[in-house]
Amino acid sequence: MDLLALDRLPAQxxxxxxxxxxxxxxxxxxxxxxxxxFFLVAAGRVKLVSDFHGEAAITVQVAxxxxxxxxxxxxxxxxxxxxxxxxxxxxxxxxxxxxxxxxHDYTELAEDFLVRLVRKVESLQLRLSLRxxxxxxxxxxxxxxxxxxxxxxxxxxxxxxxNRPLKExxxxxxxxxxxxxxxxxxxxREGRISRQNQGITLRNSAA
Amino acid sequence: MDLLALDRLPAQxxxxxxxxxxxxxxxxxxxxxxxxxFFLVAAGRVKLVSDFHGEAAITVQVAxxxxxxxxxxxxxxxxxxxxxxxxxxxxxxxxxxxxxxxxHDYTELAEDFLVRLVRKVESLQLRLSLRxxxxxxxxxxxxxxxxxxxxxxxxxxxxxxxNRPLKExxxxxxxxxxxxxxxxxxxxREGRISRQNQGITLRNSAA
DNA sequence: CGCATAGTTGACTACGCTCAACCCTGGTGG
DNA sequence: CCACCAGGGTTGAGCGTAGTCAACTATGCG
Numbered sequence: 148m149d150l151l152a153l154d155r156l157p158a159q160x161x162x163x164x165x166x167x168x169x170x171x172x173x174x175x176x177x178x179x180x181x182x183x184x185f186f187l188v189a190a191g192r193v194k195l196v197s198d199f200h201g202e203a204a205i206t207v208q209v210a211x212x213x214x215x216x217x218x219x220x221x222x223x224x225x226x227x228x229x230x231x232x233x234x235x236x237x238x239x240x241x242x243x244x245x246x247x248x249x250x251h252d253y254t255e256l257a258e259d260f261l262v263r264l265v266r267k268v269e270s271l272q273l274r275l276s277l278r279x280x281x282x283x284x285x286x287x288x289x290x291x292x293x294x295x296x297x298x299x300x301x302x303x304x305x306x307x308x309x310n311r312p313l314k315e316x317x318x319x320x321x322x323x324x325x326x327x328x329x330x331x332x333x334x335x336r337e338g339r340i341s342r343q344n345q346g347i348t349l350r351n352s353a354a
Numbered sequence: 355m356d357l358l359a360l361d362r363l364p365a366q367x368x369x370x371x372x373x374x375x376x377x378x379x380x381x382x383x384x385x386x387x388x389x390x391x392f393f394l395v396a397a398g399r400v401k402l403v404s405d406f407h408g409e410a411a412i413t414v415q416v417a418x419x420x421x422x423x424x425x426x427x428x429x430x431x432x433x434x435x436x437x438x439x440x441x442x443x444x445x446x447x448x449x450x451x452x453x454x455x456x457x458h459d460y461t462e463l464a465e466d467f468l469v470r471l472v473r474k475v476e477s478l479q480l481r482l483s484l485r486x487x488x489x490x491x492x493x494x495x496x497x498x499x500x501x502x503x504x505x506x507x508x509x510x511x512x513x514x515x516x517n518r519p520l521k522e523x524x525x526x527x528x529x530x531x532x533x534x535x536x537x538x539x540x541x542x543r544e545g546r547i548s549r550q551n552q553g554i555t556l557r558n559s560a561a
Numbered sequence: 562c563g564c565a566t567a568g569t570t571g572a573c574t575a576c577g578c579t580c581a582a583c584c585c586t587g588g589t590g591g
Numbered sequence: 592c593c594a595c596c597a598g599g600g601t602t603g604a605g606c607g608t609a610g611t612c613a614a615c616t617a618t619g620c621g
Contacts (some may be wrong), residue, residue, distance in 0.1 A: 197483075199391035205496065207483045250465070257464045258457070264471035276404075276414045278485045278528055281578080283609065285558045289412065310513045310569065321485055326609055328569055355584070488610080519599065533577055535601055 154254070160249040165241045169193070169232035175216075178229045184240040186216040191236025195228045209233065215263060221247065277322050284330040286320055286337060293350055306348045363463070367456040370449045376400070376439035378531045382423075391447040393423040397451050398443025402435045416440065422470060428454065491537040493527055495546060502556055511554045 187211045195217060198204035207228055210216050220226055250257050280286045296303035317327040334340045340347050395417045402424060407412035414435055417423050427433055457464050472536045502512035524534040541547045549552050
């Protein structure tokens with residue numbers, strides 16, 4: 148996915164785009180700051196946290212490569228969250244006024260943006276609905292099935308490569324690494340999946 | 355919120371829009387069906403379920419009044435979920451081809467759509483991040499604070515009216531009604547909130 | 562070789578779910 | 592007017608499962 152159709156960007160916008168380098172822990176913007184720009188993560192990982200009442204901050208989003216950061220900011224005067232680089236990262240900054248008017252003027256850009264958002268809604272809905280299945284092994288199985296489905300069309304057996312550490316997967320699923328590990332072990336013991344190195348293959352057990 | 359700027363819809367689209375009445379349990383579309391139209395809930399409540407492998411179905415979304423139903427359908431050939439009316443409902447149907455081309459041709463429409471999606475992403479992210487706070491009373495408190503924030507600007511004390519039954523709130527928070535009840539009781543006992551009838555007021559306890 | 566990190570396994574704890582009883586309100590009908 | 596019922600909400604008791612803390616292994620890197 149090209150980043151907001153960067154290559155086909157109208158010149159008036161493209162010329163205002165800048166790239167910023169972030170060190171781990173560096174703050175990109177802070178909750179309450181006036182919105183100057185809209186950001187896309189080009190490298191690394193940026194966390195969005197809401198620390199609003201002095202209580203323990205809550206992580207609203209961790210944006211990976213290619214993800215946009217706080218879409219609401221396009222429609223608010225101040226950032227509703229703070230953004231902090233998790234690791235060394237690069238972000239692309241689109242000045243808000245220019246981006247806004249470009250979205251208005253160029254349908255292609257607006258459509259790209261729309262597609263991004265729809266995908267995001269999709270993924271968020273999936274993740275949220277997964278949280279409703281309580282049993283860890285069940286949740287994990289459904290997640291794997293989902294991954295298999297998006298990568299290979301057939302509903303049957305499939306091989307999945309999860310390249311990122313299990314730790315991250317665990318967090319995404321709302322589990323601890325230990326619980327995920329146990330869940331995977333159990334699924335394997337029950338013969339619903341098998342693991343080799345990084346890969347997981349599902350055995351079809353459709354009812 | 356007007357429904358996709360219905361009043362300002364280009365005539366070519368507006369004339370193709372229809373309203374459908376659904377009885378409780380009636381199926382609006384089924385997973386795998388070719389996408390004919392895009393829907394908006396005008397009255398009632400429609401559930402989106404994914405029943406893909408014969409296993410227990412999983413509810414992906416419950417769309418209330420004013421919400422759009424399965425935005426991905428705009429970009430897929432078949433519906434990825436099934437939609438079932440929860441209660442007696444009315445939906446507005448936008449034929450997909452007309453809506454697609456209208457989104458392309460009319461920036462105003464595209465922008466409306468974009469705003470909808472951004473809001474949705476926002477709300478989904480909030481709900482998802484709430485699930486990460488484990489302690490029920492904490493989760494509830496944060497939720498209440500969020501509600502207070504969107505209704506009244508000041509960060510301090512606020513009065514919230516939750517008009518819908520606690521049962522629903524509980525589900526949205528990923529809790530059972532019993533647990534929610536206990537959580538509210540506890541918060542009240544601790545003096546962080548107080549309840550009168552339907553209303554809840556937060557006592558500011560910022561650190 | 563030593564260190565850091567990911568992953569696994571074990572033992573214990575804690576918290577939310579389940580099931581059940583109970584209260585309370587509103588609505589209906591005798 | 593009271594009896595009855597239905598539904599939401601609350602409270603109680605017990606259980607199960609995921610979290611926590613800890614130890615241990617394996618792998619990769621300096």
